[in-house]
Amino acid sequence: MSSRTPNTDDIVRPMQSTAKWYYVVFGAASILALVWFGLWSIQLSRGLAVTNLADWGSAGGVTWGLYIGAFIWWVGIAHGGIILSAAVRLFGMKRYLPVARLAELLTIGALSMAGFYIVIHVGRPDRIVTSVVQAYPVTVHQSPLVWDVTVITMYMVMTLTYLGLTIRYDLARLRDDLPNILEPVYKVATIGYSEAEDEVIERIVWWLALGVIVMAPLLLHGGVIPWLFALLPSMPGWQGAIQGPQFLTIALTSAIAGVIILALALRRAYDWHHILTDDVIRGLTLWLGLFSLLFLWLQLQQVITGVYAAPLDQRSFAAAKVTNPYYQFAIGVVLLSLAYIFAQAVKAHLFSPMRSLAASLLVLAGTLTEKILFVFEGLEYPTFDMYYNTPGHYFPSPIEIGSLVGTIALCTLFFLVIVKVVPVIELHAIEELRGEGHSHVEGDD
């Protein structure tokens, strides 16, 4: 751990200078995003025929595939942020204060990508307005799809409000060090600010954190998202109350992995080793291990109950699942990451930030693969198989695969822009590290 003392110059540095790497990464991400927009424009012109969705006869006839799997994956990553930040406020986990805002921003970036996938998946984006919005007063009473839209909107809005309120403190104090060109933005963001509001705003944010920490894990990723699948009676791979906890563990695993990757990337880019310390990264790595263990445990539950003496439709699905090489890859990489996390928990010298980075990347690859498989295999193995005589298996088309590269590039661009606009490390974190702590978090680790 570095002996340097963190100061406010550290957190405004990204807005005051631009290194060569920034232009290189920005350029590369822009090119990849443009390539994706080019591919998407082909889909917009020719329709979903350019995907392998609903292609029965050669691709298993599934109507949901990579787009919906990636949607769930991005929503899962989005969880890390705001839950981590809410836990800092509610449970006094001050150790993670330096990554709290990064994590909140990850929620916004990742949730935007998840929403974008819905726009992509409906084929014509205007259907979002012409179908979803116009029919909302009727469909919300019965359709899990519309419940999903409702809760994701609430989650996004609560996160934005949380960020909008907490950032006032930082912007008001750091305004002289922030770029002049964005002065109108900072004026709007701090409208009506006075130091007297700090205590009240902290309490308002505390209430918001309380709402988020119940809504996001239990009602969104452990609720309406698994209900998109688990409420359908004819898909044995999707059914069952276990889907809620299973979705939640995958979400939390992906989310912590996302926060570790982001924290390590920014730590290296801005020499924040004394703020985003090894201690913070190791703590996050241990959380990653716990959630990975829960993820594997729930997979085991499903496999054992599916292959032992389950009803025929469930057994058929379970057999297809465990023999699929992609499933074996997904479970294998999560197991491998867990082995490293366990080893470094026992022997601390085995910990290294690069190994934690590798474990996080493997976990994200594993959760993405598992989620895509979950979506399309669930459809390929229904209780009554309509496509029995036209066998085939879904594999995403190049345009579908391109969307993954595109959304990762767009999320990268989001962060490259945001580091130039607002401090991505809370001023509170610097005050805490300098021993000038305040009372906005209660209790200790």
Added chain:
Amino acid sequence: MVEFQAWNFMYPGTWVIFIIIGVPVYTAILGWFLGKPRDMEKALMALTYLIGFIVSMWVGLYFLTVAIGIVFPPAM
């Protein structure tokens, strides 16, 4: 056989969304207005943020989809 039809009284989404899932949001908003330290002006500001973001998200999406609809007109 005992049969329970949740929608005999109310459609499932009506109570799932507006009664159960809404609780964390209602709790937070009630906490802003009734909790201490209490400042109605700041609580209203927070509520404005919340509503403002909902409106801007959906209005923004509306204009985005209209624009995409013009660039890629539906096949007739």
